[in-house]
Amino acid sequence: MAAADYTARHLSVLEGLEAVRKRPGMYIGSTDSRGLMHCLWEIIDNSVDEALAGHGTEIEVVLHPDGSVEVRDKARGLPIDIEPRTGLTGVEVIFTKLHAGGKFGGGAYSSSGGLHGVGASVVNALSQRLDVEVDRDGATWSMSFERGKPVVFHDSGEPAPDSPSAPSPDGKELRKTGKVTKKTTGTRVRYWADPQIFTKGAEFQFDDLVRRARQTAFLVPGLAITLTDERGEEVQEQRFQYEGGISEFVEYLAPDEELTPAWRFQGVKSFSETVPVLDEKTGHMVSAEVERECTVDIALRWGTGYETTVHSFVNIIATPKGGTHLAGFEQSLTKTLRDRVAQNARKLKAGSDKLDKDDVLAGLTAVVTVSLPEPQFEGQTKEVLGTPPVRQIVSQVVSQSLAERFESSKREDKTATSTLLEKVVSEMKARISARAMKETARRKSALESSSLPAKLADCRSKSVEDTELFIVEGDSALGTAKPARDSEYQAILPIRGKILNVQKASVADMLANAECAAIMQCIGAGSGRSFDISQIRYGKLIILSDADVDGAHIRTLILTLLHRYMRPLIEAGRVYAAVPPLHRVQVKHARKPDEIIYTHSDEELHQVLTRLRKSGKKWVEPPQRYKGLGEMDVDQLAETTMDRTKRTLRRVTIQDGEAAEQIFNLLMGNDVTPRRDLIMSSQIDRDRIDA
CATH class of the missing domain: 3.30.230.10 (Ribosomal Protein S5; domain 2)
Structure with a gap:
């Protein structure tokens, strides 16, 4: 229960960097991996600002195996002289005083990203240990901090955050620890994020670091940024440098x-x-x-x-x-x-x-x-x-x-x-x-069904979440799929062969293509910028194509259409690929009905036959291989592909929209050269390509 009185003794005054440790989210946004990356970029941006000011063209970032990170540059080096108002060295002011730095008033930088003067000091406050080394005036100057406070660490080997520490015995926090040539200048900062502050599992994201480093290299022409990740079994290294800006x-x-x-x-x-x-x-x-x-x-x-x-x-x-x-x-x-x-x-x-x-x-x-x-x-x-x-x-x-x-x-x-x-x-x-179309387009009633494609076999249910639209390959597949479905909630739309590759075609060509238009008409939510997922007519869109290379190509073409013009469907997890079997093995039994085993690849078939052979069982030779969905009878298709209790579906998702866009452009776009280079490289199995 709160005290009834309220006097000055109830007030708390947080000194120095205590406020940062008390409320870290105010300074770095969050204490998960995003906050960890924000801290790292505060240090990197200091080096980038030096490059922007015309000092130094090299920045190195190293993610060490022990969880620490190190940023090195060859710029002017942090100030090591005494700041008159505080009586502290420039290094200590930068790393221990909030709202202190060379970016106020334009004295050292005409423009910079680090405006507020809290970057380095906040990182220091939220670090279990931080070491800084400065090459300047013919010497290397060093200083260490423990949770924001200057100390001297006594390392027995490699630097570690849990090494014994103590205040500097001679009262000098910044110490000369080596010699360099007069022309050698630069700064090295290595720190260990404080586990007391950051959530468990927070770690530096190398992919995010790569993305941001590439971006920075574009923005500062001539600046070289080298990233090294030593945390895994194999060391990853990337270097970015662009002259075109x-x-x-x-x-x-x-x-x-x-x-x-x-x-x-x-x-x-x-x-x-x-x-x-x-x-x-x-x-x-x-x-x-x-x-x-x-x-x-x-x-x-x-x-x-x-x-x-x-x-x-x-x-x-x-x-x-x-x-x-x-x-x-x-x-x-x-x-x-x-x-x-x-x-x-x-x-x-x-x-x-x-x-x-x-x-x-x-x-x-x-x-x-x-x-x-x-x-x-x-x-x-x-x-x-x-x-x-x-x-x-x-x-x-x-x-x-x-x-x-x-x-x-x-x-x-x-x-x-x-x-x-x-x-x-x-x-x-x-x-x-x-x-205009959106204002008139609504979920079609039974009386309005004539406005839908004539070849659509619609379902009876009007519940969007419960219904499914199967896109099948050709009329032969329709002949089997239509009686195999549950007409209460499963609709069937047959398409004729391979549809238009919309990655290469214009919008006008796409709209003029009968198969593309039929798919969009059935989905009922428009396309492109006008796509409205709330207007879809079916809860699931299931691509049902043959289990061969041609079927995979048709599936890819449909996914290209969906990705380019109806991407929210994929992002919402409403697009699926059916998994029809490739083989049917009929295992003989003497006193009970034969057992049916379906396999989905040649490798799986080989494993099944090997297992049956070892157990002494016989099967009807040769095992049936489906060249297409039209070769399956109604019961087989219903059991393997359409029955909700027995079928297998693969959900199509997008984890990285930018990467997905690049892959579609690479594999389906107009530019042939990079696609040929990919095929000729060792990154893919060329035996799987339908030549």
Whole structure:
């Protein structure tokens, strides 16, 4: 029960880094693997800021087997001299004092991602042990911390977080531990995350590290980042270095074929901002108006698809939730293209309809970066930029740059801008048509079933969650599957052979294809951006194809259609592949009915026959091999593939959307060369390819 009185003695004052350890989520977002990675990037970003300032082009990150991580650079090295106001060395100030660093006021950095001055100190506070080494002024200087407090560790061998520790005997926390040449500079930080803070199972994610390191290397041309993971049986190492900057980044990110070339929009503009600054005479913070400079650098291109891929950054720090820079970019892009379409409405047959943001962003891949001193972020995790003037600055740069493209006399610019206007108008018309169809499309009643494909054998149940749509290969399979189903909740749609490869085809070709149109019509939820999973007519979509190479190809083509135009179905776990048997073995018994065994591969058949032979049992020779579903009788198909109590289904899922998109582009796209290289490599079994 709470005390009735409330006086000053009830107040707690947390000194130094105690507040960080008490409420770590305020500083790093969470204490799971995501928070662990956030800490690591606070240290890496300090080295990246040095590279941005023109000092050092190499960063190494090593994940050690003992769970620690080390970040090395060859930049200027952390300051080792005494900071006059605290009387501490620069290293100790950086790692023990919140809101302290060289990124306030623009003294050491014109722009940086580490704005708030809490990065290194927060990592130190949340580490069981942290070691820092600085090469500077011809010597190596070392300092260690235990849960944020300076100590000296007495290691008997390799450094370890549980080694005995004690305060420095001579009172000097930063110690000279070696000699280097005068020109050798750099910083090495190694730390062990505190198990008292982070949840059990939290660990550094190498894949996330690779993704972020690659991104950073694109954003800082010439910077080399080397990652080494020593935790597994085999050491993994990756190195990233790009000279093309964000233009090369856009080409890497683009998920579709190029419609316009990659354009680069750049500009530098100034703005005034009222901020608190330190008055050197009084030592207090006072408001003052300062002049800031904002550098805008944008790379973008449109592709043939409708997916939008836009990544935004402030001082190379990702802002996944956008902010004023992204708002200015989208606002200017929409307004400029809307005006251009209005000027060419008759030529484009656009009518009086207006573009909206989604029409403009469809098929766009863009990287939006801005650099400015002391950006205002919403929270320490820096996910949203809040500096208001940046919106107008980005908008002006985009408007001016786009206008230059549209007014250019170069043939390639004229072709690209004309193609772009046709693209956005096409998207606008598709959106308007889809909206009209969506308003009229509802779950068809029995009286309205004539609007569905004639070859669909529908089910009686109207319960979406309980119903299933089987897509079967050909009329012969339909002849067996239709009587084998439970017509109460199982519907059958036959398709004719191999459908269109939509990864290569245009949207118009896809819509004109009878088989693709029939599948989308039966599902009843639209396609592309207008797809609405709440309007689906069946709870499960089951692909039922032959258990051979042709059947696998048909299944792949259907999955390509679903992934490209109805991806939420897969993401919701509503797409399945049936597993029909390939062989039927009839085992003879003298005094009871013969036993039937179904196998799904040649290897499984061999194992079954070997087992039967060893046990002395006989079977009807030869075992029956199904060349297709049409060769199975009704009872066999019902028992093996359609009966819910006996069948086997494989659920189709997406674990990594970006990786899935790359695989579909690789295996089903227009570019033949990388597909040939994959086939010729040792990564796949070439005996399984139907040549």
